[in-house]
Amino acid sequence: MITVTDARKTYGDFVALDDVSLEIPAGSLTALLGPSGSGKSTLLRSIAGLEDLDGGNVRIDGEDVTHQPPQHRGIGFVFQHYAAFKHMTVRDNVAFGLTIRRRPKAEVARKVDDLLEIVGLDGFQHRYPAQLSGGQRQRMALARALAVDPQVLLLDEPFGALDAKVRADLRRWLRRLHDEVHVTTVLVTHDQEEALDVADRIAVLNKGRIEQVGDPVSLYERPENDFVMSFLGAVSRLGDRLVRPHDIVLERDHATAASRQAAEGAVGPLVAARVDRVVRLGFEVRIELTADDGERFVAQVTRAEAERRRYTAGEDVVAWALRSEEPVGAGPVA
Amino acid sequence: MRTSRRATLALRTLALVYLVGLLAVPIVVILWRTFGEGLGPFLASVRTPAAVSALNLSLLIVAITVPLNVVFGVVTAIALARWRVPFRGVVQAVVDLPFAVSPIVVGVSLIMLWGVGGWFGGLEQSTGIKVIFGLPGMVIATVFVTLPFVVREVEPVLHEIGTEQEQAAATLGASGWQTFWRITLPAIRWGLTYGVVLTVARALGEFGAVIMVSSGFPGVSQTLTLLVHSRYIDDHNTYGAYTAATLLMGLALLTLLGMTLLDRKRTHR
Numbered sequence: 001m002i003t004v005t006d007a008r009k010t011y012g013d014f015v016a017l018d019d020v021s022l023e024i025p026a027g028s029l030t031a032l033l034g035p036s037g038s039g040k041s042t043l044l045r046s047i048a049g050l051e052d053l054d055g056g057n058v059r060i061d062g063e064d065v066t067h068q069p070p071q072h073r074g075i076g077f078v079f080q081h082y083a084a085f086k087h088m089t090v091r092d093n094v095a096f097g098l099t100i101r102r103r104p105k106a107e108v109a110r111k112v113d114d115l116l117e118i119v120g121l122d123g124f125q126h127r128y129p130a131q132l133s134g135g136q137r138q139r140m141a142l143a144r145a146l147a148v149d150p151q152v153l154l155l156d157e158p159f160g161a162l163d164a165k166v167r168a169d170l171r172r173w174l175r176r177l178h179d180e181v182h183v184t185t186v187l188v189t190h191d192q193e194e195a196l197d198v199a200d201r202i203a204v205l206n207k208g209r210i211e212q213v214g215d216p217v218s219l220y221e222r223p224e225n226d227f228v229m230s231f232l233g234a235v236s237r238l239g240d241r242l243v244r245p246h247d248i249v250l251e252r253d254h255a256t257a258a259s260r261q262a263a264e265g266a267v268g269p270l271v272a273a274r275v276d277r278v279v280r281l282g283f284e285v286r287i288e289l290t291a292d293d294g295e296r297f298v299a300q301v302t303r304a305e306a307e308r309r310r311y312t313a314g315e316d317v318v319a320w321a322l323r324s325e326e327p328v329g330a331g332p333v334a
Numbered sequence: 335m336r337t338s339r340r341a342t343l344a345l346r347t348l349a350l351v352y353l354v355g356l357l358a359v360p361i362v363v364i365l366w367r368t369f370g371e372g373l374g375p376f377l378a379s380v381r382t383p384a385a386v387s388a389l390n391l392s393l394l395i396v397a398i399t400v401p402l403n404v405v406f407g408v409v410t411a412i413a414l415a416r417w418r419v420p421f422r423g424v425v426q427a428v429v430d431l432p433f434a435v436s437p438i439v440v441g442v443s444l445i446m447l448w449g450v451g452g453w454f455g456g457l458e459q460s461t462g463i464k465v466i467f468g469l470p471g472m473v474i475a476t477v478f479v480t481l482p483f484v485v486r487e488v489e490p491v492l493h494e495i496g497t498e499q500e501q502a503a504a505t506l507g508a509s510g511w512q513t514f515w516r517i518t519l520p521a522i523r524w525g526l527t528y529g530v531v532l533t534v535a536r537a538l539g540e541f542g543a544v545i546m547v548s549s550g551f552p553g554v555s556q557t558l559t560l561l562v563h564s565r566y567i568d569d570h571n572t573y574g575a576y577t578a579a580t581l582l583m584g585l586a587l588l589t590l591l592g593m594t595l596l597d598r599k600r601t602h603r
Contacts, residue, residue: 050505071509073505087521096503096508144506148507
């Protein structure tokens with residue numbers, strides 16, 4: 001378990017961490033999610049000891065490590081740009097932590113081969129990092145971090161430098177790996193889809209503060225504020241409320257909309273709007289609209305629904321939402 | 335920008351004339367004068383006791399200068415690239431000073447510092463170590479003029495490789511020293527190699543600073559450059575000056591060749 005208490009870090013006038021407190025349960029895979037500059041990487045690097053806190057403390061498994069250097073924190077760290085040791089073979093990279101610890105050669109060789117098999121790099125032992133693809137390099141970096149049996153595994157935007165397909169494959173693979181290895185893992189990402197896909201807990205950060213912590217479903221279904229709502233998944237503004245585009249229902253006229261809304265037990269405004277554009281995106285259809293107050297918004301319906309209703313550009317509709325947030329506060333939505 | 339065929343041709347000719355006239359012709363002339371009378375006279379001329387002594391002294395100065403500047407250069411480069419150095423701009427300027435200051439000025443100031451009556455002139459009387467007009471003076475002069483090379487070659491490489499590999503090593507349990515030997519040094523080795531090659535070439539060729547602080551006795555305190563000078567000016571031995579110059583050039587070519595071979599090895603990896 002990792003406990004961060006009142007962590008504070010500033011760079012000149014910029015407050016990277018504004019008295020952040022966070023508990024990361026043992027064995028969990030927690031995502032630190034936030035836009036750039038939200039302090040998520042600084043928080044991760046503070047847990048690793050790569051960044052010194054100005055205030056507050058960090059405990060790993062009960063031990064106060066606030067003033068310990070990274071060497072003595074029992075961590076494994078994976079960098080966005082792999083930080084591969086370029087002059088070493090894959091085997092030497094993965095063996096590095098064990099070689100430093102002067103483990104017997106046979107043990108090192110066995111462990112390295114095991115790890116390379118787990119990360120799917122068996123047979124690449126004698127290659128250099130330059131001869132690997134980005135995804136392979138990152139798996140090598142992961143094997144290297146795991147080789148020293150860390151108490152916690154820290155990943156700083158580990159898939160950020162990879163293309164979309166490889167990224168999706170790797171995070172599913174990371175999830176499976178975590179289910180096997182069960183090491184407490186913290187992953188920094190700015191990609192909400194990645195956080196929802198891979199993590200079992202998400203902490204949303206904004207401007208050096210934690211906005212909300214919880215499991216992916218509760219964060220998505222019950223965001224505590226506009227920021228979390230708009231950062232985790234797409235949102236549309238319907239009247240004075242933020243709603244998920246897939247919760248928007250479009251009817252031909254006001255009366256139908258009102259009766260269906262009542263039947264569903266939903267509350268919120270009924271908004272007259274005109275369809276601007278209908279975009280077919282595989283199994284779902286995105287409908288771009290302009291409300292009669294001039295506000296543009298997007299609704300998302302299934303392909304079947306779109307086929308049935310036959311929405312066309314220029315058509316007048318009335319929109320309502322199955323679920324909506326409380327009325328939008330005064331603060332601007334990031 | 336598009337240039338006409340004629341302009342291209344004119345520019346190429348100009349560049350070629352420039353290179354040939356300023357670089358190739360003098361070298362060819364020296365080689366021709368040196369070997370014009372055959373290999374025998376050349377070998378005899380570079381095997382005189384004075385020539386052998388000069389060669390040895392030049393190599394000795396290189397052998398002392400290089401390790402000193404490697405250690406100093408690497409430490410300074412790391413400090414400039416990685417640590418929070420106060421007055422960084424001043425340090426950068428000081429490192430570049432030897433590029434800007436004429437070597438003869440260096441020689442003069444060394445005499446003022448270490449010579450009889452200089453600030454540190456008492457050292458010779460109290461310990462008997464002769465700095466000016468002795469080996470230490472020549473080494474200090476050479477160290478001074480070659481000081482920037484290692485720093486200037488290594489520092490950009492340190493910036494380029496960044497700190498992530500070193501941080502990764504730290505998270506894997508490596509101490510500062512282990513990280514330096516296992517990660518940083520291998521990563522900067524090519525920059526360091528270039529720095530050393532340039533240092534060697536410059537140390538061999540140094541003349542202005544060394545002539546000021548050397549007693550200049552043939553067979554005792556003459557480096558190869560001083561030998562060329564004294565053979566030509568003092569002895570009116572033009573042929574001897576050419577042969578010594580050729581020997582000096584040969585060493586420089588060997589250094590360059592070594593650099594090219596290393597470079598090829600690097601690009602092949």
